[in-house]
Amino acid sequence: MLNLDSIDPYMLRPVGFVRSKLKRREDCPKQGHEGAPDAWVEVDPAFSDGLDGIISGSEIILVTWLHEATRTILTLHPRDNPENPLRGVFATRSPNRPNPVGLHRVEVLELDLQGRLRVRPLEALDGTPVIDIKPVLRKSRDVYGGR
Amino acid sequence: MLNLDSIDPYMLRPVGFVRSKLKRREDCPKQGHEGAPDAWVEVDPAFSDGLDGIISGSEIILVTWLHEATRTILTLHPRDNPENPLRGVFATRSPNRPNPVGLHRVEVLELDLQGRLRVRPLEALDGTPVIDIKPVLRKSRDVYGGR
Numbered sequence: 582m583l584n585l586d587s588i589d590p591y592m593l594r595p596v597g598f599v600r601s602k603l604k605r606r607e608d609c610p611k612q613g614h615e616g617a618p619d620a621w622v623e624v625d626p627a628f629s630d631g632l633d634g635i636i637s638g639s640e641i642i643l644v645t646w647l648h649e650a651t652r653t654i655l656t657l658h659p660r661d662n663p664e665n666p667l668r669g670v671f672a673t674r675s676p677n678r679p680n681p682v683g684l685h686r687v688e689v690l691e692l693d694l695q696g697r698l699r700v701r702p703l704e705a706l707d708g709t710p711v712i713d714i715k716p717v718l719r720k721s722r723d724v725y726g727g728r
Numbered sequence: 729m730l731n732l733d734s735i736d737p738y739m740l741r742p743v744g745f746v747r748s749k750l751k752r753r754e755d756c757p758k759q760g761h762e763g764a765p766d767a768w769v770e771v772d773p774a775f776s777d778g779l780d781g782i783i784s785g786s787e788i789i790l791v792t793w794l795h796e797a798t799r800t801i802l803t804l805h806p807r808d809n810p811e812n813p814l815r816g817v818f819a820t821r822s823p824n825r826p827n828p829v830g831l832h833r834v835e836v837l838e839l840d841l842q843g844r845l846r847v848r849p850l851e852a853l854d855g856t857p858v859i860d861i862k863p864v865l866r867k868s869r870d871v872y873g874g875r
Contacts, residue, residue, distance in 0.1 A: 590795060591740040591857075596818075596826050612865075628826055630802040634819030641818075644829050648737060655777040671743075671788075671861035672781030679743050679775055680859040682791050684831070710738075712827040714818035718759075 593646060595710035596631070597624035597696075603706050606649060610704045611660060612674070613685055617702035622711055629696035635714070637692060643685040644713035645705050650681035683709070686717060740793060742857035743778070744771035744843075750853050753796060757851045758807060759821070760832055764849035769858055776843035782861070784839060790832040791860035792852050797828035830856070833864060 601620035603609050610617045622643065624632060635641060654677040659665040670678040687700035748767035750756050757764045769790065771779060782788060801824040806812040817825040834847035 589739070591742070591793070592736070593738040593740060593827050595738070628802065628818075631816040631818040631825070633803060633814070633816035635816065639819075642831070644827075644831075646738070655775065656780060667780070669778040669780035669782065671775075671778040672786075672863055674862060674865065678778070678860060680740050680791075682829070682860045684789070684791075684862065713825060713829045715821060715831065716819050718821065 593712050595625070595646065595712060596628040596714070597622050597711040599645065599703065599705045599707060599709040599711060601703060601705065601707040603704070606706060609706055613687065613702040613704045615704070617704035619690065619699060619701040620703040620705070622698040622700060624696040624698065624711070626696060632692070632696060632698075632714070635689060635692060635698070635716075637689055639689045640717035641687060641689060641700070642715040642717060643683075643687055643700070643703070643705075643711055644715065645683035645685065646710040646712050647676040647681035647683045647705070648708075648710055649706065650676040650678065652677070652679055652681060654678070682712075740857075740859050742772070742793065742859060743775040743861070744769050744858040746792065746850065746852045746854060746856040746858060748850060748852065748854040750851070753853060756853055760834065760849040760851045762851070764851035766837065766846060766848040767850040767852070769845040769847060771843040771845065771858070773843060779839070779843060779845075779861070782836060782839060782845070782863075784836055786836045787864035788834060788836060788847070789862040789864060790830075790834055790847070790850070790852075790858055791862065792830035792832065793857040793859050794823040794828035794830045794852070795855075795857055796853065797823040797825065799824070799826055799828060801825070829859075
């Protein structure tokens, strides 16, 4: 079932999908802390054993694949504001980038027996594929922060 | 050249590669802050316009594809220590996971005209594909931290 080692090495397989009231790109806040709602992450049952150890109250990083993004843009005006000077996409958080990976630090509010996680805040669109989930580590300078 | 919109939507294309003195998995620290060295990221010239705005001293998140990982494991003993109880991979930072995405918060030490970035600390193996680069944002609760 999890025959991932035999596929193309650069091929992603979604492990779940976002279920959110955010149905259109124009409804999505640019950052989670800019008023993003709660959402559900439905983890594919094939991968639900991987959730063992995640509990309500955990902080996690959802790694998403921003499937509606444009992959051919290399420079843009940050925050879609033409008054901001052009910048390279790697110096911005725009979803438009060669590999449209999204990183979202969220709190787990609820975990049900079907492998669904209720999380907040999540600025991703309904239907966004989730490609990885990671714990937030607390060490100083960890990528996941530490406040 | 950047014909990424026409390929399989779940196919990654590396935007660069890590060049490091870490040549074997067993030499790699488990976390960057555990003694990882400086390393170079060689960005493919096709994508170097995307670097505009990244300067020496910037903190960035390298998103890598841990190409030597095993993609079929869903539970493991954290830190390869059999005394640690089994946990789901999504509750660990193990490279072994369905989609072996790595997140590395690093400082840019140097940026040359060939689109090479010298960064530290980086626990990734020599030859690791880089799939995305993102700025560290400073807002409270941002995924990238804020100290």
